[in-house]
Amino acid sequence: MASIPVAKEVISGTTSTNGHTVQQYDVIIIGAGFSGIANLHRLRGDGLKCHIFEAGTDFGGVWYWNRYPGARVDSETPFYQLNIPAVYNTWNFSSRFPDHVELRKYMAHVDSVLGLRKDVSFNARVNSATWNTSSSEWEIGTETGVKAKARWLVLATGLLHRTHFPEFPGLETYKGAVHHSGAWPEDTSVHGKKVAVIGAGATSVQIIQELAKEAGQLTMLMRRPSYCLPMHQRLWTAEEQTAWKGYYPSLFAAGRASTVGFPTQRTDKRLQDVSPADREAYFESLWTAGGFQFLLRNFNNVMLDKEANAAVYDFWKRKVRERLTDPEKQALMAPDEAPYYFGTKRTPLENDYYDVLNQKNVDIVDLTKNPLKSFAETGIQLEGEDAVRDFDYIVLATGFDSFTGSLTHMGLKNKDGVDIKDVWADGVKTYLGMMMHGFPNAFMVYSPQAPTALSNGPTILEAQTDFICDTINMLREQGVKSIEATAEAEGEWKGAMDAMIAHTLYPFTNSWWNGSNIPGKKSQNMTYIGGIDNYEKTCREKMVGWKGFEVVAT
Structure with a gap:
């Protein structure tokens, strides 16, 4: 039986449309920061042909673009890195809170160890992404004229990118x-x-x-x-990190099973149930520890109770006024009355x-x-x-057009040809903070309507990455052509998120957390406050029977 001739371009991973070469992949990933790298590494390991398209000239994501004086991560070592033993066993950070220069060096090390660069196109800003219904594929284009298509699309475009x-x-x-x-x-x-x-x-x-x-x-x-909280920056020696690396798997697992990605525990007590003297001593211990511990390990009703929140603010105010010597500056930077509730915007x-x-x-x-x-x-x-x-x-x-800005300016359209900026004109709609109705086989990482803003970046994006990669692999094994969230599931997800914050102090404060920093942008809750642990558990439960999804077989 004679075989049907196959074009050489198809064999080599490209196709030709009207004389223009189109690159062919299993998965297209947009963005080469932490999220893009994590997805590329995992999906390549699963045997899929993947490719990243990145607007910048190198890896780094937010750390590629942000090079201003003093730019530094506020997640502490060792938690602000990918949980990849081949990478962390051959790398040492120099301080508790690395700066932007060192983080770009870390990205270069990740590339060197994992050999990522061969599967990345730099200087490739995506300006169109459309769904081809007949082939059940995503087709993307870049400002430089490159065309590519794939069954799956991963949007790793970042939380704080669009200035x-x-x-x-x-x-x-x-x-x-x-x-x-x-x-x-x-x-x-x-x-x-x-x-x-x-x-x-x-x-x-x-x-x-x-x-x-x-x-x-x-x-x-x-x-x-x-x-502001005290960073308490310090150097980390190579010897110290080498001694700790044996504990990294347990530390990272504990972070993944925690609320925000750091294995800390909030005290299981109401502020009012502790004597003033004991409360003061506990505040002092948290303050001395530095980093976010004053926020993360505080009393369990600080974000629920105005009186408890005021007590935390008063302690903070005293600490700051001890540092400021000018009475006018004291009044401006640590006012007598709190201008907003403590912890309800970025600290x-x-x-x-x-x-x-x-x-x-x-x-x-x-x-x-x-x-x-x-x-x-x-x-x-x-x-x-x-x-x-x-x-x-x-x-x-x-600041930035947070959460959505990087997605609404890249020509991303749903299966009906409607741009996502118009789909989201009256508010963000997602399911699980990763998928959207009308966008089959498309996934978001480090995204709106997830624990993103309240989490250690690598921890939440790795939780989402594992969900995405497991979903793709399971659907391929099941012979599924496409999957997308239902509109009903999106509504239920938003309703559940809003119910979580209804009795907290978060709704009283406007900031980039709810999009109110951008004129004309709808102010809305964009954060799942239930924690990474509960979030991941919920996402995994939805995979059983694909609850809330429309699944189309091949």
Whole structure:
């Protein structure tokens, strides 16, 4: 029996459409940060042909793009790394909280050990992703004209990638330098210059800690202060890490079985059930431990009870005011009345932030009293002030279009040809924070409607990666052509998430956690607060019988 001729392009993994070569894979992954790397490593190990398309020129994700002064992770060693023995057994971090430079070196080490680069296209920003119903495949295109298709699509585009650049009046007239933290020129020097930093969130904290030591004068313009916790940074020796590596499997397993990815336990007591003296002693022990332990190991009703939350704020306020020497700065950075409930928006870690704010060359402007009126040729005009404030550099620590921004600007369309930005126009809709109705065989990692914002990054993304890879393998074994979430399942998932936070203090505070930092973006709960352990258990339960999914056989 004669065989049907097969094009050489098909044999080599490509097809040709109208004369244009189309790369063919089992799985296409968009993004080469932690999430993309984790999925590529796991799926390649499962025998699938995978390829990453990455907009940048190298691995790193958020750490490729964020190179501003002071950029540093606030998840501590050894938990901020992938749980891959071949990688961690041959790598040592230098400190408890590594900076952006070291994290890029870590990414290079991961690439070297795992041989990732051969399956990655860099400088390949995806600008279209559409579902072909007839072939049951995703077809993607890049700005450079590359075309590719695959049965499965993994969106590993990141939580905080799309920069938010506010439309300030008169910005185009300003003659000085304007830099967003997410696009920082590494050769920038502000030595002796006048610098304005707009914003007071986690990024601003890290930038100010460094720039204020170099600038001639630095002004922070803020609406509300961050509740910073002591980082207690320290060096980690290679000998110390070598001794601990035998415990890493148990530590990582405990982190995976925890609420936020760190194997800590919140005390099983209400704040009011402990005497003031014992409470103070316990607060002190948590404060001394550093990192997020003051937040993670506190009393069990701090995020539920306004009185308990106020007691935590009062302790924090006293600690910060002990560091600040200027009464006006004390009132701005640690007000008598809490401007929002403790722990309901991101709590940055600091090394010497409050010491730097004490410097005479640092000024703080309360934008709620003197709003930014407009930019001018030489600086910024504030309402209530006659003169323009002159600046050589203006730094925008104005954050990101979190959760959704990287997805809604890449031409991703559902099976009916509707762009995801329009699908989500009235609010984010997902099932399990990983799949979406109308987007067959597409998965999200480090995503909205998951524990993402309240979790150690590698822990939650590895939990999601295992779900995605196990799902793909099971469906292939079952001869399934496509899978997608039902609209009903999406509604139930959102309803369950909203029910979780209804009796907490989270809904009282607006921030990037609920999308309210972007004008015109719908403010909504985008975080599953039940913890990684419960989240993963729920996701696994839904795999049995594919509850909440539409499954189409081959």
